Amino acid sequence: MMELDPTEIFRQEAAELLDSLETVLLDLGQTPQDRDLIDAAFRALHTIKGSGAMFGFDRVAAFTHDFETAFDLIRKGRIDANRDIVTVSLSAKDYIRTLIEDPDSTDPIIGEAIVEELHRLIGVSDGAVGKATAIEAAPETAAAASGWRIEIAFEPGILRNGTNPLALLDDLRALGTCRVEAVLDDVPELDALDPASCLITWTVALEAPCTVDEIEDVFMFVRDEMKLVIAPLGADEPVAELIPEPVAEQSAPPARVVTAPTEAAAPAEKPVAEKVEIARRSDDKTSSVRVQAERLDELMDRVGELVIAQARLSQIANSSHDLAIKAIAEEIERLASGLRDTTMGVRMVPMGSLFSRFRRLVHDLSRDLGKPVDFVTVGEDTEMDKTMIERLADPLVHLIRNAIDHGIESADRRGQTAKSATGRIELAARYVGAQVLVTVQDDGAGLDTARIRAKAEENGLIQPGANLSEHEIHQFLFHPGFSTAKTISALSGRGVGMDVVKRTIEAMRGTIDLTTIPGHGSSVTLRLPLTLAIIDGLLIRVGEGRYIIPLSAVEECIELTAADEARAKGRSFLNVRGELVPFLRLRELFDADGEADPHQKVIVTSIGDTRVGLVVDQIIGSHQTVIKSLSKLHSDVTMFSGATILGDGSAALIMDVAQLVTLGQTRAESDRAPEAA
Template sequence: MSINLDQAQQTFIVEARELLQAMEQSLLQLESEPGDQDAIGAIFRAAHTIKGSAGLFGLEPVVSFTHIVEDVLDRLRDGSVAVDASLIAMLLKCGDHMLELIDVVAHRGETLQPEALEREAALREALSTYQAPGTPAQRVETAAACTGTPTDVLWHISLRFGADVFRNGMDPLSFLRYLETLGQMMQVTILTDSIPALESWDPESCYLGFEIDLRSTASHATLNEVFDFVRDDCEVHIVAVDHTPDSGLGSEQVTPAEQGAITASSLRQPAASEAKPRDGNYVRVNADKLDELINLVGELVIASAGASLLARSCNNDPLQEATSTVSGLVEEILDGALHLRMIPIGDTFNRFRRVVRDISQELGKDIELIISGAETELDKTVVEKIGDPLMHLLRNAMDHGIESAEARRAAGKSAKGHLSLNAYHDSGSIVIEIADDGAGLNRERILAKAQERGLVASGAVLTDQEIYNLIFEAGFSTAEAVTNLSGRGVGMDVVKRNITLLRGTVDLDSRPGQGTVVRIRLPLTLAIINGFLVGIDQSTYVIPLDMVQECIELDERQRQSSRDKGYLDLRGEVLPLVDLRDHFSHEGPASRRQNVVVVRYAEHKAGLVVDELLGEFQTVIKPLGKLFGALRGISGSTILGSGAVALILDIPALLNQIVQLEARTPLVPQSPPAVAR
């Protein structure tokens, strides 16, 4: 039976990285609550699982280093080692080094760099101060010297693998290879009594059993741990054959009389408290396969729309009914496929706990990170690409937003600064807020710097929001000193550009002495959206459906009035209008019948004047390419059922243009704000 060990090792790499991330989070939790036994248990389990899995693949560097870490964590569990800041800092560095060792495995052929080897040596030395006197092997030798017994023990291991061990991705021979690293194999007997007749043979089932004699200084617990990952798929009996009961090792040995008690069922109970329950309801899927699925579903949506269009032109009722059924099923498949790519943003948020901890210590500030809305879900592609902009914003807030403890006390604040990350859904988008309770932005300094650089004309009247948003201009900074952390404003143009590439927007609000809030608004998914089709002449445009509030037909009087004034009286509310025919320079006279699509994004509202309302449409977003990257007001394109191309409107960009225009030239003097809120 051939086992794909390469695939199994790739699974180990992925899971090891996840375990190290969980280990880091638990260490940070333990730092804030030193008595948290659950956190201590989680840290130990993570290290123990990584060591055991690495041993199955013969990854000795990982096993060797992690074993020492595990030994210290074991002493932490039994109370022999106390939690303090230096221990947490060292264990965090150990986690970093374990990740480095895993990365070496992932990039085959590579070895640790000399500086990494030096770091490992220093960590081993630091870990040794927390270990009991002597290494485990030395402790066995010490016990043997005191009692006059041999330094090793002959163990007999009776092993029966379950039928599903192959299907669960395990190789029985890998366990034997790992046992060889713990001692000397004296004898191995392969048991074939469970092999069925040829006609009943299942090539995917395992029928093997082994009787093994192993001479080793390892304890019974260590040997037992070898089989933790197939505990539910095998029965194992481990008996010490030639030890002396009073050798001092009796607490780690098993007498022949106890052999019958050591079965898989009896061992599952203590193992349950040491390992997380296995959930068979989840399947790990390669992200590329999900992307391929989304692309195929997108093409299916386009093909389904084309089929529905043809069916309507045939005037064939049964055919139309059939295509309608297919369209409904395609919509369900689409929703299901998109849901597969939705992941909670909390995993990304939690990674910043370590960043905040390390940077606050580097700056000599006491800063607490507060996370809320971690369960909010959005597309995995968005989650992956939002990490760097969030990192930059957090670093800026800590470096130049939150004051030192002395400055905070002088301002009547608590010495501890607070930095919060929050996420929530709003109007079909996800909003991420990064808020600090620092000194806030200096409005006058930003304005002076902008005028100095020629970004703002002297004497121009700008709102606070417009002034604060000037820090997103390329290279804009008001920082008085350059540190190893970027000053507030440095690189903010990169942050805005990266968010814009995700079809998102970013703005901020600040209050002097109270703090700053940066607000990022992103689409839930980058692949497929529900759209509303509108027509102008022979051209078709798509408006994201979640931004459409209502549609209004204009009569002749309203058309003339709105054209003259540039706004519409919507039930007593001033609604600014954008005539898409003029905006996109369509030639020819306007249609005799015109409509207004009322759209809203965040707190801004406007009306888009169009010729035709064509109804809802599932929109597969296609990028425009670099040639059209400078187009304003267009975020992408899609293919209609007829094969024609429709442009997707960038509503946030259009509304932003209106906001900027109306802030400078009010539509109606002494009237309510032109942009409805």
């Protein structure tokens, strides 16, 4: 089995720490006095520095040291956190990431400039940051004493997490003279002992002029897995006590509890057996394994091949009279369906992992453009295939940049229209059937329809005075090279953007809708399938060819009777329960050979808010569809999004309903043009 490079393991863990650090810093910018956030930032920096030095990333350790010390000063009350410190810390986080991922490309001058800015903000001269921690004004409860009595009780499952309690006791000895006594009251008889559980507690007499903060720092990374009581030597009451939250509710590091002498004694500890059971349940709940993305892709490919083989087996079983073969085929179909769902579930990633990336983008753009913006996310728990998540990142970046640059007005202009000086951008995701709707909405000025029309006329896209609806005018925003920006800047004006967004979304078999209310903002909605690997489809026949329609786009199937044909009178409209639904004859669209089936069927599909019927010769049935990409030679065939292999080994094309309807409308307009002439 191939072993991972230790430095690669460090890079992976450091990337997670840096992502977590960015989230903490952005939250800290909103609530600078939040002690838990300050502690979390310090712990992340401390871990990156220590691990970096351990794995030979000396530049990372040296650069991170100053920021770790600065946040140590913040958490000890020496200096206050503010937005400027958060901003320079975010720049430092980016520099640390570059030092880890590509150290040869980093310029030391950039790192020195970041550190100098930090020194200026915290009021410490260069080279003196490390000494500043020695000059502390500690609170009364953390004041130094000649000695301390410390009671230590770890959670039973702490050994399973790789923590060595004896190493922590050695760290305490480094503070001064220690006398350690092990308490074995909770240790059961040998035959009932679980060697993986830590049931020993310790009482430590520490003779050293240190503070409570220095003692707590020894246990910084296990605070939520232990009980720690600290009292001066000879005193009956503790001055500080750390008690973890219950396992079921624990979500943040425990806070220090300062206990007055008049307070009641703490409740008795839970029985040892109950402690062990809680630890085991906690370990089971949070256990996970890191898997390379390539292996998940390979697993999905194998499952896809299995689904194709299962379809072939089912077809053979249906043509056989052997009941045993039919039973086996049904069992294999059930297992393959379950394996497909499980594999797709493994590949599903919460949208929150994508949404969190944009907080930094909004923060930086808000600062650069001088527009205060609140960024709100909704539906972070909505899940999509990881491949979809990766492809969706760039389109959303452009939509959010557009919303801030073009949509949100300046604070002065918002004040003139009685709006709040702070703009609002909402990024939301929700399920609608087998699709996910991702919406970017702002409360800005909305689209300037007159300006878009004038730019379209200037570019020769429409004739002056042409009669177009607002929706049709807004669609010019998706035309290549179209931009209404007055000047070219780092953010806009080059006409590259919305057309790329539309092509990317359509390549994902999705659609994009744009709505606006002048003076109140705009909304862009992306309609996307859950996955690009395996879908449920409807197998149909048109002429001699067989095709797949994604089941998520199908609303209902009805028969096209002779009476319906007579009522339509060549206008291609169908009356479905009092509603007129236009339909396309796929035989005509595909130029199919042979006579049409006497009992044709209409498949009513939905594209956004539009319903369109597709007339086919036969509906064969549902089909688990493994999507295979078309070759580059077929890149201009837009009405099909891919192909699949049927049970008999033949191929069937997968229809892109949105593109199919667009092509049908184009042909209908071209057919009407000669008649009008």
